[in-house]
Amino acid sequence: MGDLPQLLVSGIAAGAVYALAALGFTLLWQAAGVINFAQGEFVMLPTFAILIAIKAGASLWLAFLIACALAMLVLGVGFKRVVVDPLVRFGVIPLVIATMGLSIGLKNGTKAGYSALAFPVPSAFPSGQLAFGGVSFSYADLGTLLLAGIIVVGLQSFLNRTVTGRAMQAVAQNTDAARVLGIDVQRMVLYTFLINAVLATVAALLIAPSYLAKFDMGDSIGQKAFFAAIIGGFNQTRGALLGGVLIGVLENIVGFYISPAYKEGVALLLFLAVILFRPEGLLGKAEERKV
Amino acid sequence: MTRTRLFMLAVALIAFGVLPFFLKSYGLYLLTLFCVYLMATYGLNLTVGYAGQMSLGHAAFFGIGAYHAAILLKLGWPFLLVLAIAAVACFIVGLALGFPALRVQHHYLAFATLGFNVLVFLMMRNEQTITGGTFGISAIPRPSLLGYSLDGAIPFFYFTYASTLTLVALLWWLLRSPWGRAFAALRDNPIRAESLGINITAYTLLAFAIGAACAGVGGVYFAALVGFIEPAPFHFSWSMTMLLAVIVGGSGRFFGPVLGTVIIVLLPEWLRGAQNWYLAVFGFLVVALMVWLPGGLSSIPDRFARKAAK
Numbered sequence: 140m141g142d143l144p145q146l147l148v149s150g151i152a153a154g155a156v157y158a159l160a161a162l163g164f165t166l167l168w169q170a171a172g173v174i175n176f177a178q179g180e181f182v183m184l185p186t187f188a189i190l191i192a193i194k195a196g197a198s199l200w201l202a203f204l205i206a207c208a209l210a211m212l213v214l215g216v217g218f219k220r221v222v223v224d225p226l227v228r229f230g231v232i233p234l235v236i237a238t239m240g241l242s243i244g245l246k247n248g249t250k251a252g253y254s255a256l257a258f259p260v261p262s263a264f265p266s267g268q269l270a271f272g273g274v275s276f277s278y279a280d281l282g283t284l285l286l287a288g289i290i291v292v293g294l295q296s297f298l299n300r301t302v303t304g305r306a307m308q309a310v311a312q313n314t315d316a317a318r319v320l321g322i323d324v325q326r327m328v329l330y331t332f333l334i335n336a337v338l339a340t341v342a343a344l345l346i347a348p349s350y351l352a353k354f355d356m357g358d359s360i361g362q363k364a365f366f367a368a369i370i371g372g373f374n375q376t377r378g379a380l381l382g383g384v385l386i387g388v389l390e391n392i393v394g395f396y397i398s399p400a401y402k403e404g405v406a407l408l409l410f411l412a413v414i415l416f417r418p419e420g421l422l423g424k425a426e427e428r429k430v
Numbered sequence: 431m432t433r434t435r436l437f438m439l440a441v442a443l444i445a446f447g448v449l450p451f452f453l454k455s456y457g458l459y460l461l462t463l464f465c466v467y468l469m470a471t472y473g474l475n476l477t478v479g480y481a482g483q484m485s486l487g488h489a490a491f492f493g494i495g496a497y498h499a500a501i502l503l504k505l506g507w508p509f510l511l512v513l514a515i516a517a518v519a520c521f522i523v524g525l526a527l528g529f530p531a532l533r534v535q536h537h538y539l540a541f542a543t544l545g546f547n548v549l550v551f552l553m554m555r556n557e558q559t560i561t562g563g564t565f566g567i568s569a570i571p572r573p574s575l576l577g578y579s580l581d582g583a584i585p586f587f588y589f590t591y592a593s594t595l596t597l598v599a600l601l602w603w604l605l606r607s608p609w610g611r612a613f614a615a616l617r618d619n620p621i622r623a624e625s626l627g628i629n630i631t632a633y634t635l636l637a638f639a640i641g642a643a644c645a646g647v648g649g650v651y652f653a654a655l656v657g658f659i660e661p662a663p664f665h666f667s668w669s670m671t672m673l674l675a676v677i678v679g680g681s682g683r684f685f686g687p688v689l690g691t692v693i694i695v696l697l698p699e700w701l702r703g704a705q706n707w708y709l710a711v712f713g714f715l716v717v718a719l720m721v722w723l724p725g726g727l728s729s730i731p732d733r734f735a736r737k738a739a740k
Binding site for chain 1: 484530531533537538540541542544545546548549552555556666667670671673674677706707709710711712713714715716717719720721
């Protein structure tokens with residue numbers, strides 16, 4: 140059992156990254172009714188932006204900032220203007236299809252336009268282990284936890300404590316009422332898209348060293364973001380966090396004690412169990428059936 | 431269907447039937463492959479276009495059929511028996527997956543089927559004793575029927591072509607039956623359908639399972655055609671491509687899958703050198719199509735007709 144604390148910490152660290160992607164995913168759903176099937180590619184693209192910037196001579200943190208700016212421009216503003224705005228009035232399904240197309244387009248565009256190979260990306264944290272009471276944790280895991288924790292706490296306090304954040308929540312809960320109250324709905328929705336882009340870029344920074352920059356890296360992280368969001372509860376931001384961490388920890392435990400080959404199946408089994416017994420998610424509230 | 435349309439359909443079917451005499455072996459292979467995928471996309475069209483459910487697990491069912499065929503055909507089992515087993519197996523797996531997943535429908539179903547596809551893919555890759563892992567299964571024999579060998583490319587093409595037509599005709603009949611009407615009813619207005627006494631869950635589940643069985647049938651022909659299978663063609667990205675094909679062709683239109691399958695199977699093979707770019711462009715075109723033409727490509731004539739009527 141000596142491995143368990145280590146497995147837990149690295150599982151929570153991996154889960155924290157899933158949670159970041161899942162968080163952006165639920166925010167988009169709440170504010171704009173968008174189910175983004177290209178969420179994985181939204182992590183893949185900033186990874187390549189970071190990679191290219193580093194190859195051009197930038198330091199890792201500068202590369203990260205450049206990737207953030209580009210992501211906000213392309214995956215935030217661009218995605219909203221070009222794809223979401225024209226389609227949102229047709230309801231959920233056409234947008235889902237469009238984001239699937241986007242996913243295929245971005246993935247294969249990267250493969251054809253850049254490379255089909257996997258590239259190593261430097262880690263933001265020093266290598267090595269921290270020994271603590273007989274067990275050792277890697278700096279990468281601890282750093283990931285710390286950074287993801289700061290981002291999540293920062294985001295939550297922005298959403299709960301500031302006027303803008305509360306206005307964004309109002310839009311998410313009831314768009315019409317928010318409009319009546321004089322909130323600039325479009326602007327709040329745009330902020331949500333920008334936040335999603337930043338969250339995806341942070342996830343890219345944290346996950347790239349272990350996943351490597353590859354055109355199809357988004358397949359796996361995208362799936363985990365979907366499942367984390369649904370397991371936790373689609374209409375709750377806390378749900379995404381719980382779902383992400385749950386998947387990360389269980390994957391690590393299954394991979395170590397049962398079979399590494401079926402690690403990827405954990406999220407699915409958890410998901411099936413949740414929709415069988417609690418379709419609204421662990422922390423979610425049941426949505427009303429709209430006639 | 432009007433008489434002229436029926437005539438045009440007959441001409442198209444005959445033209446397709448004589449096409450092999452003008453093609454080299456690779457072209458013939460592609461035509462057969464086209465028929466194989468058509469079986470799968472027609473099944474998906476039932477699930478997506480008529481029952482209104484999004485399935486992202488179609489490549490998994492296609493793969494389940496293919497692996498059944500590979501293993502059983504190599505054991506020397508008769509083709510028709512293998513076909514029946516694969517279809518029934520996919521139907522049962524479809525029911526088993528659909529039962530929990532259809533409690534939530536639409537985009538949740540998409541996620542559930544996507545996850546299912548991932549799991550099936552993992553099993554294909556990891557259970558090496560059964561599936562051969564990433565090396566796959568090779569030397570799958572072509573079937574023979576009533577003692578007549580279908581080993582040659584032309585006989586196998588006609589066999590596949592005839593089978594595809596049979597399957598499509600069966601689906602046509604199904605959709606014209608009261609059952610089929612119920613499928614469309616529950617897509618168009620589930621609440622009204624329910625109030626008319628249609629058991630929504632049962633019908634949706636049935637449409638999903640029949641769609642899965644069609645994919646399984648397609649998979650059997652795929653294994654026999656290619657003679658070698660490995661997990662790659664059954665990855666969930668293929669499920670996504672098939673779903674987009676059905677939608678691009680025009681979901682819920684009877685001939686929509688034909689167009690969609692031309693776009694995902696025939697065109698990329700012809701544009702081989704540019705395959706990656708082709709898929710990239712295909713993806714972005716889907717986005718553009720959703721924005722400009724939500725009814726799919728086969729709604730273009732309607733659109734012109736509507737404009738002309740104005």
